Amino acid sequence: MANVTESRVHEARFTSFGTTFMGPLLSFFSQSLTNNVPDKAPLYFLAREGYWLEQAFQHHLSGANIQRESHYLLVSRAFLFKIMCNDSRSYAYSLKSSFSGAFYDLIRTRFLLSDAQIKHIFDEELTQELVYLPEDKKKIVAILEEHATRIEDIISPSKQAYISYLKSIGVTEQDKLHLVDLGYSGTIQSLLGILLDKDTHGHYLISSNPGEHVIENHNATMQGYLKENVKIGDGYLPLDRSMFLESLLTAPFGQFRGIRFNTFDSSHFDFYYGRKVASQRYFHELEQVMNGALSFCQHAAKHDISFTTDELETMLASYLGKANMVPHAVRHIFDIDDDVTGNGTVNALQFFGLA
Known part of the structure; x- marks a missing residue:
């Protein structure tokens, strides 16, 4: 009986934390989407954050007694870098972040190519060369263009399967794609627009x-509902410490890394993911946190409760700027991986000195 009681206490702490911290944020975002997206336009929620953002949106709609179409869309920057590795239009994004090390490591971590794939495409001597970004960008582009045919052979199966997957959830039939993510610079949005040749x-x-931006002859609109025109390092806490939010807004699986047609049924797909971080290994506890947040979204919509940007920023400042605001029982789930930038796994609370 003691163990049962202790378990219920822990569950209540998780749920309460989700209600008070994530609930207002998800409610604000969901209400903003409802008020700003055309009624008949399906919304596609991106990457790992989209897993919970889409559910929050549907809970908000349920509370407001509204029906709108939405989908969770599997995607990651690194996966798009991979299937567009021979598309020069993508290099402005895939070769943007700094890097120093062997060419092999750049291709393996930035473009998710396996050891066998790298050896099939590039000579061993080339893979051991040291490269630096942004200094060697032109050199790297030249290498990729020189090996474009071999790269195409490697990435084509994944690319074809991914396009079919997007078609299966209605993405390819849209004149304009309405995409949702936590933020911030619109890299995935830009790459999807290039890949699909869509506004x-x-x-x-x-x-x-x-x-409004024009990216490869297509219009790309980027809109922020809490804040616009701020960059990391500007001093805007919700952005500078966005890792804190991302560690909770995550799907139950690791980074999306690949897709193939199912061997026995080509109308189905097999998905491949990277390693799991703490919030995914303890996903049953994260679910308790998010259940509190989702319930709040539905409750707020049903009773017409809303938050201003000032109110939400004040609330976020408390959690993101003060130590010991997060219950001890929840702290172990604040890990996030940042492989694209080479930082590995980082604990958000420890990183910002909030533990």
Whole structure:
């Protein structure tokens, strides 16, 4: 009986934390989407954050007695870098972040190519060369273009399967894609627009690059609902410490890394993911946190409860700027992986000195 009681206490702490911290944020974002996206336009929620953002949106709609179409869309920057590895239009994004090390490590970590794939495409001597970004960008582009045919042979199966997957959830039939993510610069939005040759409208909690853009002859609108025109390092706490939010807003699986047609049924797909971090290994506890947040979204919509940007920023400042605001029982789930930038796994609370 003592163990049962202790378990219920822990569950209550998780749920309560989700209600008070994530609930207002998800309610604000969901209400903003409802008020700003055309009624008949399906919303596609991106990457790992989209797993919970989409559920929060549907809970908000349920509370408000509204029906709208939405989908969770599997995607990651690194996966798009991979299937567009021979598309020069993508290099402005895939070769943007700094890097120093062997060419082999750049291709393996930035483009998710396996050891066998790298050896099939590139000579061993080339893979051991040291490269630096941004200094060697032109050199790296030249190498990729020189090996474009071999790269195409490697990435084609994944690319074909992914396009079919997007078609299966209605993405390819849209004239304009309405995409939702936590933020911030719109890299995935830009790459999807290039890949599919479509206009896009990105809806973000925070947008560092808002407004109308023309990307490879297509219009890309980026809109932030909490804040716009801020970049990491500007002093805006919800963005500077966005890792804190991302560690909770995560799907139950690791980074999306690959897709194939199912061997026995080509109308189905097999998905492949990277390693799990703490919030995914203890996903049953994260679910308790998010259940509190989702219930709050539904309750707030049903009773017409809303938050201003000032109110939400004040609440976020407390959790993101003060130590010991997070219950001890929840702290172990604040890990996040940042492989694209080479930082590995990082604990958000420890990183910002909040533990």
